[in-house]
Amino acid sequence: MKVLFLASIHGKEGREADYNLIVETLLKSTKEVYSDHVMKYTQSDLDAWTNEKKVVFHKQLLENIKRSDIVVAEVSSQSVSVGYLVSVAIDFGKPTILMYRGNKEPNLLTTLVATDKLQVLRYTKSEDIQKDLPEYIKYAVDKMDVRFNFFISPQIGAYLDWVSKNKRIPRAVYLRRLIEKEMNENRDYAQE
Known part of the structure; x- marks a missing residue:
């Protein structure tokens, strides 16, 4: 099973420990986690890129959504890009888990249409990630699409x-x- 982790690169500065723990937890219960696009880069890296490199980066993210079975997004930090990618994942029918820390719901949650493939995980401490995320992954696995191939003219x-x-x-x-x-x-x- 392949999981794509999305999160705000700009917001990573104050949440890097949470991001790392989410990726570690995902690696314990899944085959592969696509997270380099968040974990290996800083906002300064992105700002220094040429437009061509930004387009390649964006296309790779879209390809990772297609290849993923499940999408997990940490949405505590507001990010139009993350919101867009979450919407794409939902449109592709991917089971999607949105995570946020604290009591204040991110604005993104008010803009998405409820579906049985969309879960929201609120956490207040790091232990919540390790305890709750594996259960949410199990639910998402049950909601994964079944592959069906057939011939067409x-x-x-x-x-x-x-x-x-x-x-x-x-x-x-x-x-x-x-x-x-x-x-x-x-x-x-x-x-x-």
Whole structure:
């Protein structure tokens, strides 16, 4: 199982101990954790990058979301970038865990649509991370999508490519939405 860890690089300065503990806890219960984009860089590093390097960095983050089974985001520090990436993860159907320290809910929580794949973990001390995060991961594992492969004609493939390009959504997300719509409208299925 692969987990992507998201957090504010700017906010890392005051929360690095929490970030490290979250990554350590994730490594104990998962196969692989993508965290270098947060843990290896500082805000000064990002500020010094060329626009081209920033684009490559952003594309790599999007690729990591696609490759991940679960996304864990520490959202105590406000970050538009982290909020955007969380929204992308949710749109991709990834089970997502949002974590924050303290009693004040981050603004991001008021902007997201509730789903059974979205969990919020509030913690007040470091021990809460070690105690609660593994349980949240177990729940997220139960919500992971099942992979389903099938053959399509070149004509259908071309249409899905067109949809992906013009609507800017992955082909799998488009197909999933079509099936979910059919499930909601199918009265025979709803009665069971």
